[in-house]
Each structure stands twice: as C-alpha cells, then as structure tokens.
Amino acid sequence: MGYHQIEVAEQVRAKTAFSTEEGHCEYIRLPFGLKTAPATFQRMMNVVLSDLTGSRCFVFLDNIVVYAKSLAEHDAKIRQVFYRFRERKLKLKPEKCEFLRREVSYLGHVILEMGLCRIRPRQRR
Numbered sequence: 001m002g003y004h005q006i007e008v009a010e011q012v013r014a015k016t017a018f019s020t021e022e023g024h025c026e027y028i029r030l031p032f033g034l035k036t037a038p039a040t041f042q043r044m045m046n047v048v049l050s051d052l053t054g055s056r057c058f059v060f061l062d063n064i065v066v067y068a069k070s071l072a073e074h075d076a077k078i079r080q081v082f083y084r085f086r087e088r089k090l091k092l093k094p095e096k097c098e099f100l101r102r103e104v105s106y107l108g109h110v111i112l113e114m115g116l117c118r119i120r121p122r123q124r125r
Contacts, residue, residue: 002062003037005090006030006044048084057081058106062096065106074100 008016008027016027016034030037038061045059053059056077057066066081068074078099085092098104102113 003030003032003041006040048088048090049081052077052080052084060107063106065104065111067111071100
C-alpha cells in the first residue's frame, strides 16, 4: 500500500510500461517491483519525517519506530508523526501498526524499554 501512495511523474510513466493481451499499460502509481521503488519510497519517508528522524522516530521504508521515556512524551511525538502523514495525505494500514510496545524488533535488532539494543540471535537450521 505504501508505494501506491506515490504518484509516478507523467514524464517517466512510459518507463513503467508493459503490454498484455488487453493492451499497453503504464503505471500512474509507484508499483512494487521497479528497481528504484524502494529508494523512491525511502526518499519520500525521509522528506516527510525529515526533522523528526533521530529525535522522535526512526524510519526505514515503512517501518517507523516512535520512541519516548514517558507516555505523555510518546503521545506528543506520535502526534507529530501522524500530523506529517495527514499533511501529505499518506495513509497507514492499521492492522500493520503496533502501539505502546516495551520491546520492538526492528531491522534485526531488539529495542528494549531500557533503550538497550542487541542483535537478535540467528536461529540454527
């Protein structure tokens, strides 16, 4: 859903073209599978959350972690993140969201309530 919220510029839509028995098609929204899609999406997220990243949240593609030392601080920070999304008309998928977690698995690490991070051990096969 995230990629599809980015409109493909009209001048580059021809580069997304494909043909089927039904005819010739071009994407108007960023599709999955384009080589540049992850970088384009990450750039958009960096722009949307630019001055919040590092002080209020971390963002990697569609993984956003909002961190705080208290519930009141968390509430203020998450409202800022939500405001940015609303401002840009970006939508979140509620079933993929988790709130008020004391422990979060993020990019192969476990972020604990105490602020400590450790690499999650790989499982043996």
